[in-house]
Amino acid sequence: MLIFYSLRALQYLLCFTRVLILCTQQMAKAFRYSAILLCVVLVLLISGSEQLQSSQGETLLRIQRLLNYPSSLSSWNSSIDFCNSEPNASVTVACYEKSITQLHIVGNKGTPLLPGNFSIDSFVTTVVGLPTLKVLTLVSLGLWGPLPGKIARLSSLEILNMSSNFLYDAIPQELSSLSGLQSLGLDDNMFAGKVPNWIGSLQVLSVLSLRKNMLNGSLPDSLSTLENLRVLALAHNYFKGEVPDLSSLTNLQVLDLEDNAFGPQFPQLGNKLVSLVLSRNKFRDGLPAEVTSYYQLQRLDLSNNTFVGPFPQSLLSLPSVTYLNIADNKFTGMLFENQSCSADLEFVDLSSNLMTGHMPNCLLQDSKKKALYAGNCLATGDQDQHPISICRNEALAVGILPQQKKRKPSKAIIAISVIGGIVGGIALVGLIFLAVRKVKSGKTIQKSTIRLIAENASTGYPTKLLSDARYISQTMKLGALGLPAYRTFSLEELEEATNNFDTSAFMGEGSQGQIYRGRLKDGSFVVIRCLKMKRSHGTHNFMHHIELISKLRHRHLVSALGHGFEYYLDDSSVSRIFLVFEYVPNGTLRSWISGNP
Template sequence: MEPRSTLTIVCYKDSVTQLHIIGDVGAPRLPENFSIDSFATTLVRLPSLTVLRLVSLGLWGSLPTKLTRLSSLEILNLTSNFFHGTIPPEISSLTYLQTLILDGNNFTGGLPNGLVSLSALAVLSVKYNSLYGSLSVSLGSLENLRILALSNNKFSGEVPDLSSLANLQILDLGDNALGPRFPALPLLSLPSIAYVNIADNNFTGMLFENLPCSPSLDFVNLTSNLFTGKLPSCLLPGSKHRVVLYAGNCLATGDKNQHPFLFCKNEASAVGNLPQHEKHKRVFTIALALSLTGGIIGAIILVGIALLVARRAVQTPPTRFVEENASSSYASKFLRDARYITRATKLGALGLPAYRSFSLEELKEATNNFDTSTFIGKGSHDHMYRGQLKDGSFIAIRCLKIKRNHSTQHFMSHVELLSKLRHHHLVSALGHCFGYYLDDSSVSRVFLVFEYPPNGTLRSWISEKHIRQKLTWAQRVAAATGVAKGVQFLQTGIVPRVKHPDKFDIYDFGVILLEIISGKPINSRNEVEVLKNQLLASVIADDASRNSVVDPVINSSCSNKSLKTMMDICCRCLHKDPLDRPSIEDVLWHLQFARQVQDGSPISPI
């Protein structure tokens, strides 16, 4: 047969030596009755395979160890599937392996130590997984390695000595938690190096002007670390036709995109070396509020929806009254002109203590001095921790990085508004704490303290593997309704209102609905578009076609009318033109209708 873009089979004499099967980008997971073990049993009947590419096919399950019976394999590429669990150590028995690509799966654990035995390995790429732990020093002994791509995982600790890798051309370590020390090796001057990406890690240390660069170096990304000192002269603009990115450090470059020196010093001390097995990638969390130095008001949504929204669907909170005027010590025209029109806000009936100022010492004590075990998330401008106060209550702390020369008063009107946002479908702020630059006493960090109900995230109750009993359809509709009511409150429930483009909130809410329906965590805009198109096609097709889109856990328990209502409003929320997206009131009506046709409950007033 002639080779095609989706299928190529190569034979030599009487044996199949190459098998390439390429599916569509974003292909859904294969049905529950698929058996990866049976599939592997079939593959190992081709013992002469040297190349095996199975890309975007929806394969799922643990990577079968029996694939190592294909002892002649030189290239193994399993990109963009749904493999989970650890990478089996038996893979080190493939002694002829030159290329191993496992990008875009759900692998966890660390890299197998036995990889050092793969002396022929030239390409090792495991990007976009959930791998964690430290990198083995044995990586430095893979002398034939040309590409080492470990980005977008949860690796932490020191980078091993790679100075012996004379053939290394691409080093991609971005978006992990590696560090804190800058690798003590000639990272930029390896003889063959062309591409270095160590962005979004925790590297500290001083760079020097005389740091050498390889003539072959074309791309360097040092963004969002804690480097100080000076940019090496070989990376300065005009030094060569190379791309150099270095924003978000504390380098003495004179650029506005650098933090002050003390910022990196303070952050290195407060944050420490973050454990990536705790790292939480917050892509497509709802961004509802005004953008102020990383989004102070937005913290209530970041914590409330990204971390804790499931509490309202799974647990009824206790009810007791608290003092309404929780921030009376800060009087401002902003608050005097504000009126809060929901009963929940007026009464504060959420069982919470009064909003107050925290000392940095209190927060350090609650988190054991911001110990790595309390770290729960990282963004471009913030870190999240969990802690426990002396009274036994659990809290979530968001530490925001602040630009220099902003006075305390600059933030107070926004902090005061945050203190008054009390609603059953929003996690409430309990207090704040300011950190200061030592040289001019301007604000360096804002610590925002929130309640921390222990029930976990909405996403975890829908898509995480360790959850034995996932949310039912009725619970998912209830959770979506709760989130929508929180959005509605922020849009219409306070005056003056939290300013944001309303229809952009609706799009982000549509992403949440998409996860609720599909049962899949969504981590990129491309995944949204793929799933949305599948959803659109299934809305107008027969019921059987929905099986490939709808989470199998709920597919048999939800009524067709309820499901179709949710699918329809989800697609409308994700419309490319914001003007064609529904209002939050329209969304709420459809959610309540979906609930009514599911269990017969009457539609309540919005």
């Protein structure tokens, strides 16, 4: 170091001598005073330039010491010309007009923590000694501690990447002052807290990457104001709730939300996406139709969620798609052998869903395409498949219903509405019954013999009312309900209970469907109402009424025990709805109201 400064002093002396000789010659001329002034200015400029370079070089050498002399900086020494040094994958120093504008230092993957005497505050204080920095990359260097807000003193910063370190606590608010920041990468650290709302103030931000941290909570709505955002990577954190509306981000190309708790709604997005990764979250609802218009989409990963509803087969033929993964969801629908596929498609995983039909030939006959599809109900034998009844019953058990456009109320919907009204009427009749019973408290009610509903139908009361009201059992009157929890019945259970809906179990038919009596495996008798559905009928309106019926539990009301579905195999739409009620054979409703068995 002493030799370096001695040589530098000698250079100054020689330069000054040359300038002095020139000045002496000029002094012999008429404008000797102007020449002297010029000489002084030149000497100061040369000295100032050398001092600036020396100052920045000293800053870099101090950074080397603070980083504990990593192998990536082993070539740095006091004699190196940093601005003209050869860049490599680990270290790059770029200059403009003798000022350092870019600094890239990348250590080895898995670099441990720097020693305990390391101070992140001192380190950042040293780094901001390079005030002209526009690009700062400090990756895998073992940095640890809270990121000091003073890093925002690098006011010209456009790209900041401090990934793969051990930085923790919240992202400092001072970063909001970096109005020119275009890329912020803080992946693989231990940052905690929420993504701050001030992130929306970085209006030229195009890349925001916060993968593998400990960030949590919901995302701020201010993300939707970042119109220049091209990459949003938030994978492997602890985020939850709905994703903000990102449809206004027309430049967004990469969205990576893997391994969080987002959901249940599919996010609202623009159609210029190239990569969309939503795997390992809590998305449940069906896919919106807009997904099939992502013509630039190359990678789509929806795996390990609970998506329901029909799988849009047109995703296989998106013109740019190369990777498609929908494994471990509840997608339904029928695949066809003649389904077309994108020529660029390389990998498809349809495993562990509820799909039927045949695998498309374009996936099976092209050796360049890898296809996984085990765990469905496909008629393809080379990967494990379930019986078709498994997919059908499981789909109905989780409440998967095809999404239909809004239509005018159909007869079936009107019918179920009438059922709701009848249930309300039953409740009113129950109250009347209590009043009558109180008046006739001295009378003893005798048990009636077991009779079918049809045998006890009175001309004074509509058959459908009596069949809905059923009979009030002695057990119900005593207040001991003892009913099982409301549940979903499989079609096989109902067929077995009614001997495949044999005529001997048939009890009657009205405007609201057929009525059957059945006996479950546990020996209990039930009444099953069957409502036929046309393909044009939407079924989502029925779920509200079914939910209301399932909650009605009173000792003076016949309770609903569950429901089941049967659906068309070709498009998974519901063909019949079964409502299962308690069967109480101890007389008619009229007999209990009047007190005459």
